[in-house]
Amino acid sequence: MKLDWELFNDLLKRVENLPPGDSLQLDDPAEVGHALLLQDGGMVELIDAPHHDGHTVFIKRLTLQGHNYLDHIRNETVHRRLRQFIAQHGGKVAVDVLVELAKRYAFELLA
Known part of the structure; x- marks a missing residue:
């Protein structure tokens, strides 16, 4: 997967705009891949939920970084x-x- 910086920034902004206690659910493979990279980079905390139909992540929050x-x-x-x-x-x-x-x-x- 090639890193898409616009998607990277878009995901961060979407998480920032979540109401407290909500999470951002992602099922699209490109979004899931980028969310996992955001977690690897220390930018977000998420729950990774692979399943038989694909992969879903729930971004819980932005980190301070x-x-x-x-x-x-x-x-x-x-x-x-x-x-x-x-x-x-x-x-x-x-x-x-x-x-x-x-x-x-x-x-x-x-x-």
Whole structure:
């Protein structure tokens, strides 16, 4: 599966907008795969429920790292620079690199 950064960001925003106590149920294979990567990257907590018909995940909440990442990319300059970096590298950027770049770009704006 190729990482889709727009889907990655969309899932985080959808989880952020959940009412307290709710979870985001995902059955689509691309969304499930990206949710699992978000968990691997420390951005969300989820329940993984594979079953005979496929795979379902329930994203319970964003972690502090997930909230911080979203706060950084809300700034259009940070978001634009991240998109440019991803494009320059053919869309192949590790999640931890993207998180660190978002932090760095946000801090540069504060300096």
